[in-house]
Amino acid sequence: MxxxxxxxxxxxxxxxxxxxxxxxxxxxxxxxxxxxxxxxxxxxxxxxxxxxxxxxxxxxxxxxxxxxxxxxxxxxxxxxxxxxxxxxxxxxxxxxxxxxxxxxxxxxxxxxxxxxxxxxxxxxxxxxxxxxxxxxxxxxxxxxYSGRPEFVEPFVDGTKEALSRLPEGARIVFTAHSVPLSQPNREKYVAELEEVARTVAQKAAPGAPWDLVYQSRSGPPGQPWLEPQITDHLTKLHGEGVRAVAVVPIGFVSDHMEVKYDLDVEAADLAAELGIAFARVATPGTxxxxxxxxxxxxxxxx
Missing domain, CATH: 3.40.50.1400 (Rossmann fold)
Known part of the structure; x- marks a missing residue:
């Protein structure tokens, strides 16, 4: 130091x-x-x-x-x-x-x-x-530092708290910022996201079903990006009979605009429209x- x-x-x-x-x-x-x-x-x-x-x-x-x-x-x-x-x-x-x-x-x-x-x-x-x-x-x-406990443990505690407010059988949906499939080091990014999601799920709710999805894509429609988008995934989960989701933005350090709008407005409004109970976990920034x-x-x- x-x-x-x-x-x-x-x-x-x-x-x-x-x-x-x-x-x-x-x-x-x-x-x-x-x-x-x-x-x-x-x-x-x-x-x-x-x-x-x-x-x-x-x-x-x-x-x-x-x-x-x-x-x-x-x-x-x-x-x-x-x-x-x-x-x-x-x-x-x-x-x-x-x-x-x-x-x-x-x-x-x-x-x-x-x-x-x-x-x-x-x-x-x-x-x-x-x-x-x-x-x-x-x-x-x-x-x-994606694997560090100082980053991961706040998500674990937040996920436990969110699940406690939802009906039994809620699904955990981890989100991260989508990037183009052509972006350099995309595979390493996804591997680290998957590892954090796996760790948080195992510690917060062992055995609970979970998914890793993406949000906030901004490229042209014809350009392939990481999928599925959270809104598409919520619609899919609704069709499968899922009635509650805990959304965990593991791709983000703080609640900036893409969390506040894409999750707290866009995804939350769609969940309400579909009749899915929705709880969003805080990011670790504070x-x-x-x-x-x-x-x-x-x-x-x-």
Whole structure:
């Protein structure tokens, strides 16, 4: 741990008001030739929540919790926060780190899995910004942590609690962000998701039936993505006589917009329409156990 002189909390970013929504979505989709109409359609999801994504406040809360955990355990490292797609932008944060004399930092990313968009793209972001900022600090991304108990156990407890509120025989439905089948390292991403789903199911409800499904796909209709989508799966489960589901968003660290809209609005509304009892498990982002993970990963890196 002594080899680092700072921790960088690196996240996705999100709009914090209606005027931010379209510029934020333009940042997210830059270079992908997404039609303006599609951006405006997705923007409506944000406007339902006042144009504010919860992810930035969750990052502020997580940063404060990490700082408190560091202080409680004698870890004398400042914690910085930068985003990929909105303020505070990663480049601006790295400039501040340089100005503060930081020479080598560890980066904790709010994404638990391997894969391109969940891991490799963050490595690209770090490399790009280090080229952009002259004499930038060294930045080492901490390892993926999907199998760590600090990430998994909050899902276990949340699944137990959700099942306790549902009728007997509820099905556990794990969800993660869909990605194109052509995306690099997609197989490793899926393997890690399957392992987390298996672990959570075995610990929360041994023997209970469960499925791994996907959400939030955004590509053209003809492009193959990971399936099934959760809405299609809920319809299928209804046809099979399933009358209750506990939805567990294991692909996500925090309750950002794709959780709040795609699950809490779209999937929940469909479940109600189908007559399926629906309970959504919280993500680990605000769990005290999760806030200890950066320190423990730093300890392992010594």
């Amino acid at each position: 002594t080899s680092y002189d700072a921790l960088l909390l690196l996240s996705f970013g999100g709009p914090e008001g209606p005027d931010d929504v379209i510029p934020f979505l333009e940042n997210v989709t830059r270079g992908r030739n997404i039609p303006r109409e599609r951006l405006e359609e997705v923007g409506e999801h944000y406007y339902l929540f006042g144009g504010v994504s919860p992810i930035n406040q969750l990052c502020r809360d997580l940063k404060a919790a990490i700082e408190a955990d560091f202080a409680a355990h004698g870890v004398d490292l400042p914690v910085y926060w930068g985003n990929r797609n909105w303020t505070p932008y990663l480049a601006d944060t790295v400039r501040q780190m340089k100005a503060d004399g930081i020479r080598r930092a560890a980066a904790f990313v709010t994404s638990a899995y391997s894969g391109y968009s969940t891991n490799d793209q963050y490595l690209e972001d770090i490399a790009r910004v280090r080229e952009e900022v002259e004499d930038a600090p060294e930045i080492d991304k901490l390892p993926v 769990d005290p156990r999760f806030a200890t993970l950066p320190r423990r990963l730093l300890e392992d890196a010594r």
